[in-house]
Amino acid sequence: MIIIPAVDIKNGKCVQLVQGEPGTEQVVIENPAEVAKQWEQKGAKKLHIVDLDGALGSGRNLSIVKEIIEKTKSPIQLGGGIRSVSDAKKLLEIGVNTVIIGTMAIKNPEIIKELSSEYGCERICVSLDSKNNKVVTHGWKESTDKTPIEYAKLFEKMGAGSILFTNVDVEGLLNGINLEPIKELLNNVSIPIIYSGGITSVDDLKVLSDIGVDFVVIGSALYKGLITLEDALKYQKID
Structure with missing residues (x-):
């Protein structure tokens, strides 16, 4: 299992929202590129970047994404506001290792086949955000009317x-995780599952x-100090 720190970008800053709702920022840090670099220096082998402005349709943070790529060496997976094939291709070609595609994939699943054929499966991740299953x-x-x-x-x-499976029911609430949906996913597909949502303690990581x-x-x-990256990395297993 690989531990991936998140760097969520909104209005040019690194933030943490509650349940993804604008206006609920509980953490606001200047200079997301420096934040990403610090996580790498502390041992992160991969970084998770979310362009919240892109996801919310209120703009893009492409210049900051480029700065993160320039300042770090770790592989970057990025999601948020990828609304077209050209958006995905632009990110892949500037150095994003893996694009995370959500709404666009749901609207037109064939896009995933197209991008995977051109860039390789390992560079294409589909985001499935689940609320009430x-x-x-x-x-x-x-x-939607379909389950994860x-x-x-x-x-x-x-x-x-x-x-990328995010359980919206628990995301950002810091109340722990719900294991059953994750187990079901693991039992039904063979490609890697990236889990996000509700992780509060190292006990969650162990499970x-x-x-x-x-x-x-x-x-x-x-970001709130409930888990240190050093402690989280104790549960990291690299094959």
Whole structure:
């Protein structure tokens, strides 16, 4: 299991929102590129970047993404506001290692096949955000009629290299995780699962490691000091 610190960008700053809602910023730090560099210096082997302005349709932070790429050496996975194939290609070509595609993939699953064929499966991740066991899109504002498992199976067939599963029901609340949805995903697809949402303690990390989660994204718990990256990395297993 690989531990991945999150760097969420909004209005040019590194932030942490509650339940993804604008205006709920509980952590605001200047210079996201420096934050990313610090996580790398502390031992992170991979970085999770979210362009919240892109996700919310209020602009993009491409210049900051480029700065993060220039200042760090760790692989970067990036999501938020990737609304077209050209958006995805631009990010892949400036040095983002893996693009995380959500709403666009739900709207047109064939896009995943196209991008995977051109850039390789390992560079294409599909984001499945789950609320009440239904996948939600458009920054968690619209609900689909399908479960995460239904979509995960579809995108595995389409050539996605991994699935980012975020449990919106617990995300950002710091109340711990709900294991059952993750176990079900692990039992139904064979591509790597990246888990995000509600991680509060190292006990959560131990359980996720024990059930076979491949990657874990940690945000609020790191920024609020509930978990140190040093302690989190004790649960990191690199094959």
